[in-house]
Amino acid sequence: MSKQPLRTIINIGSVYNRITVISDMGVINGKRTILGRCECGVEKIFNWMNVKSGKSKSCGCLPLEINKKHGLTKHPLYSVWEGIIGRCYNKNHPKYHRYGGRGVSICDEWRNNPKSFYWWAINNGWEKGLSLDKDKLSPNKPGNLYCPEYCCFLTRKENSMYRENSRLIEYNGEKLCVAQWADKYNINYQTFQARLRYGWTIEEIITIPLFKYSKKVAS
Numbered sequence: 755m756s757k758q759p760l761r762t763i764i765n766i767g768s769v770y771n772r773i774t775v776i777s778d779m780g781v782i783n784g785k786r787t788i789l790g791r792c793e794c795g796v797e798k799i800f801n802w803m804n805v806k807s808g809k810s811k812s813c814g815c816l817p818l819e820i821n822k823k824h825g826l827t828k829h830p831l832y833s834v835w836e837g838i839i840g841r842c843y844n845k846n847h848p849k850y851h852r853y854g855g856r857g858v859s860i861c862d863e864w865r866n867n868p869k870s871f872y873w874w875a876i877n878n879g880w881e882k883g884l885s886l887d888k889d890k891l892s893p894n895k896p897g898n899l900y901c902p903e904y905c906c907f908l909t910r911k912e913n914s915m916y917r918e919n920s921r922l923i924e925y926n927g928e929k930l931c932v933a934q935w936a937d938k939y940n941i942n943y944q945t946f947q948a949r950l951r952y953g954w955t956i957e958e959i960i961t962i963p964l965f966k967y968s969k970k971v972a973s
Contacts, residue, residue, distance in 0.1 A: 764802065771811035775799065808844045826868055831875050834886055835868045838900050858888075861901035874902050885913040888892060927957040935960070 762776045764786075772793040778789040779799055786802040792813035804810040825834040841853035842860055864871040875886075884907040888897040892904040912933070922929045930938065936946040939960040949959045
């Protein structure tokens, strides 16, 4: 076991999902580790960062139990469901501050039953590549609840129009987000974004033909 200095204090007895911290094992093979006990009774050594972030939720028994209940763990919609659960309820999730941290939640029907979410999605236009949106149909903008009444599936471009952080641009007294301006003037969405990054004004973006793009960027 390495004797490298340890900076992070790990609280013995802390519980993360199904894992209870029993002892701090220090640094092993360059990674901070703990000895943890799973709810099922199994004790094993875990990568501390995986436990803290929620990547490791159990000794391995949780996916098996979930799969026995609904058989969805290999379906892409299960990853979508896990994603919204993590964003809303896992304080260590990188996007928690934009979701659960500001009050976004999931209806009990979906939170407690991934199969219910799966069948709703199958019957409401889900296809690979589409994004789950909670803002377009919500009476509040942005939406603060994932539920059958307020959710729908959109393309990535459509979804950008309803995100909280969509960039609004004002031109001729009208405020629209990037996707809406691109639609309004029939300009490729990626082209519009690229021109913005290079510092073009809205007037330049919508009036200069595409073939002059490289000349403008180089100037």
